[in-house]
Amino acid sequence: MKEIKIAEQPWLSLHRTIRITVDGIRYRLFRASVTVAVIVVAVAFLMNILSESLIKRSVAANTRERIQNARLIYAWSAKLTSPGSLESVVADLANNPPESAIIQEIQGFGDFSDREMTELRQQAAEIAFVFSFFNGLDYAKRRSMIHTATGMGILNRLRTPAGREQFETALARIKSVHFDLPEEKLDALLEATPAVTVQLNKILTARGRAIAEINREVKNKDLLACLAEADHRFGDVIRQAGFVFDSEKLAPIIAVQAQRLIDTLHLEKSMEERPCRQLIAQQANILPADVNVIMMWDYLDSGRFADRYLERMTSAGLDVTGLDAERLVSLARGRKENTALNKAARLTVDAGRGFMGLGERLTWLLFVSMLVCGIGITNAMMMSVTERFNEIATLKCLGALDGFIMLMFVLESCFMGLVGGAIGALLGAIIGLGRVMAAFGVNFFSAIPVGDILLGMVVSVILGTLLAAVAAVVPSYKAARLAPMEAMRVE
Amino acid sequence: MAAVTAEQTNGQNSAVANGNGDRRVIIRTVGLKKTYMMKGVLTEALRGVDIEIFQGEFIAVMGPSGSGKSTFFNMIGALDSPSVGRVFIDEVDVAQLTAEELAYLRCHKIGYIFQSYNLIKYMTALENVTTPMAFGGVMPDQARERGMGILEIVGLKERWHHRPIEMSGGQQQRVAIARSLANNPSVLLCDEPTANLDLNTGQEILELLQRLNKEKGVTVICATHDHRMMNICDRLMWIRDGRIDRMADRSEVHIEVGTIE
Numbered sequence A: 001m002k003e004i005k006i007a008e009q010p011w012l013s014l015h016r017t018i019r020i021t022v023d024g025i026r027y028r029l030f031r032a033s034v035t036v037a038v039i040v041v042a043v044a045f046l047m048n049i050l051s052e053s054l055i056k057r058s059v060a061a062n063t064r065e066r067i068q069n070a071r072l073i074y075a076w077s078a079k080l081t082s083p084g085s086l087e088s089v090v091a092d093l094a095n096n097p098p099e100s101a102i103i104q105e106i107q108g109f110g111d112f113s114d115r116e117m118t119e120l121r122q123q124a125a126e127i128a129f130v131f132s133f134f135n136g137l138d139y140a141k142r143r144s145m146i147h148t149a150t151g152m153g154i155l156n157r158l159r160t161p162a163g164r165e166q167f168e169t170a171l172a173r174i175k176s177v178h179f180d181l182p183e184e185k186l187d188a189l190l191e192a193t194p195a196v197t198v199q200l201n202k203i204l205t206a207r208g209r210a211i212a213e214i215n216r217e218v219k220n221k222d223l224l225a226c227l228a229e230a231d232h233r234f235g236d237v238i239r240q241a242g243f244v245f246d247s248e249k250l251a252p253i254i255a256v257q258a259q260r261l262i263d264t265l266h267l268e269k270s271m272e273e274r275p276c277r278q279l280i281a282q283q284a285n286i287l288p289a290d291v292n293v294i295m296m297w298d299y300l301d302s303g304r305f306a307d308r309y310l311e312r313m314t315s316a317g318l319d320v321t322g323l324d325a326e327r328l329v330s331l332a333r334g335r336k337e338n339t340a341l342n343k344a345a346r347l348t349v350d351a352g353r354g355f356m357g358l359g360e361r362l363t364w365l366l367f368v369s370m371l372v373c374g375i376g377i378t379n380a381m382m383m384s385v386t387e388r389f390n391e392i393a394t395l396k397c398l399g400a401l402d403g404f405i406m407l408m409f410v411l412e413s414c415f416m417g418l419v420g421g422a423i424g425a426l427l428g429a430i431i432g433l434g435r436v437m438a439a440f441g442v443n444f445f446s447a448i449p450v451g452d453i454l455l456g457m458v459v460s461v462i463l464g465t466l467l468a469a470v471a472a473v474v475p476s477y478k479a480a481r482l483a484p485m486e487a488m489r490v491e
Numbered sequence B: 001m002a003a004v005t006a007e008q009t010n011g012q013n014s015a016v017a018n019g020n021g022d023r024r025v026i027i028r029t030v031g032l033k034k035t036y037m038m039k040g041v042l043t044e045a046l047r048g049v050d051i052e053i054f055q056g057e058f059i060a061v062m063g064p065s066g067s068g069k070s071t072f073f074n075m076i077g078a079l080d081s082p083s084v085g086r087v088f089i090d091e092v093d094v095a096q097l098t099a100e101e102l103a104y105l106r107c108h109k110i111g112y113i114f115q116s117y118n119l120i121k122y123m124t125a126l127e128n129v130t131t132p133m134a135f136g137g138v139m140p141d142q143a144r145e146r147g148m149g150i151l152e153i154v155g156l157k158e159r160w161h162h163r164p165i166e167m168s169g170g171q172q173q174r175v176a177i178a179r180s181l182a183n184n185p186s187v188l189l190c191d192e193p194t195a196n197l198d199l200n201t202g203q204e205i206l207e208l209l210q211r212l213n214k215e216k217g218v219t220v221i222c223a224t225h226d227h228r229m230m231n232i233c234d235r236l237m238w239i240r241d242g243r244i245d246r247m248a249d250r251s252e253v254h255i256e257v258g259t260i261e
Helices: A014-027 A029-070 A072-079 A086-095 A101-110 A114-135 A139-146 A152-159 A161-173 A183-218 A223-227 A233-241 A250-270 A274-284 A293-302 A306-315 A325-347 A360-386 A389-397 A402-440 A442-447 A450-481 A484-490 B002-008 B014-019 B069-076 B099-108 B125-135 B140-153 B169-180 B199-216 B250-260
Strands: B025-038 B041-054 B058-062 B084-089 B110-113 B187-191 B219-223 B235-240 B243-249
Touching (some): A029 A360, A029 A402, A072 A223, A072 A250, A114 A139, A114 A152, A139 A152, A139 A161, A152 A183, A274 A306, A293 A306, A293 A325, A306 A325, A325 A402, A360 A402, A360 A450, A389 A402, A389 A484, B041 B069, B069 B187, B069 B219, B099 B125, B110 B169, B187 B199, B199 B219
Parallel strands (some): B058 B219
Antiparallel strands (some): B235 B243
């Protein structure tokens, strides 16, 4: 038999391959754009979730501090009103670093040595752990373990043999729950409970005495009004009573916040007056009886309205000293900011856990959106390849190598993935940004993690391109391996 | 080998084979069978075809639809693999070739013309013609020059930049013919090239094929229902039920047609 001299087919240059591919895409622009649209939607969905998650995470970090600052006045007015509970002292001890003001303050009230303090904090941390364990249980499990005991009552119940036995039986029975504190530590803790309770009560008593002393000093004047002068004499009174109160940093902030709170309450009280209600009713075109405080704040926030409102307040016989139009608007703005802050705190409540600290819910959403993205792109690419079997067969008849056909389709997918991914990532990021802005307000603009989002976009584009390429490999490999006529028959 | 083949055939074409004794065999099939699984039923498309086709011949293959014509074409064009039997193209067993060698064979040795043209829709006429050249490693400038030359042969030089969708059926078929000629193939396989065309255009295509056969010495194998093909072919071959029904020279057929009519 004669040997035919069959040279190996040369590879088509990449330049020409790309040209053929691009021509193909351009010709089927509509079909290609549908495929690209699928990729856009999939990547946009992924990117949307990702950007929202990233922004929320960053907002959460940003918010915690701001909320603490914004609520200083509440924290201090609560502190100066009531000595608190055993549990609140435990939480204070467990959650604050040793050099913090609150720990020093407790040490002062309890008159503890450094060693005693360290020991107490250690015990408080363990108690806090026990509390959080039981608080995390659902009602049935909790009841079967410790009946209806709460707070320090839990420890006292566990100290009784019957209570302990009930707890351990239930713990052994309920397999899904794990109590991570070692038994000997629990024993030691329960052993120390009476002593710890005594120490905690000592703190509470001292606090109570300090509060009484302050009350005597200011002659039962309204606490908020006193706090508005926290940067003057009242600050000294607090310090003398034994509280750690930073006159440099803390006092001015507290004073401003107290004044703001007083004015806010005063304004909300003004809503009880008929002339004020009437003004809002006129604006909103409703009955004066239907007017509420939120409407007043909205109208004040719009800014055109404060002058007339002040007039009404005067005519109603209310005290308007220290108030002017500017102040009213600023109060309204402050209230709005505070609302946004509270909202942010609620929305980001589970941030910090899960993948990349995105929170469990968002991690799950991200995972699902990746799945949707992958399946969508795979399906689109498979359709795109399958409907072109005829063309593949023709190209094979003309002498195309299997590798060329695969390269052509993988290149096409890459192009589509790149274009779709880029558009999708941009779209997703913008939508995500818009949604988060709508939820938290523009005040959080500085909290946007630009670097993280850009990185997320790059990752999304790469993921989209990669998925598209991988999705095209399998069907195009199948198509390329078929004899031309078999491929033509597939349709 | 030729003698063995002659014995294996059913005798009907042996006289013809003897008459062309010293000419070079370009395509030879031995006991060609093909079975398909169609909805779970085994269908025999070809039930043993043995044939020798000589270089420079113009063969018309006739037969009712479903007779296995297209299957036969795909086998001898190395587009599909036989279930049983062998196909030799230029004395090379197609089944022994690697994927790369098959691609080379399809690119350089055989030109295909399909009933439905199968042009690449997004390429211009010229690009359609030059694509096989590109696969064959011809430089772009040279390919362009040669492509224009071939388009001139089929009379479409002025329309080189048109896409298939902008051309009539006859023009598309001519582009398909031009494409099949891109790498100077030894064999042209035409599957009903005139089936979708009107009489005049069909006539033009037939004349074109005849010219290629006479002037360039290309072996043309043509599946057809078109009786005009009988006037230009050298040999006729009838396929029925997956077997060669009969083979005849053109001169004999003319007489028969005359007697029938």
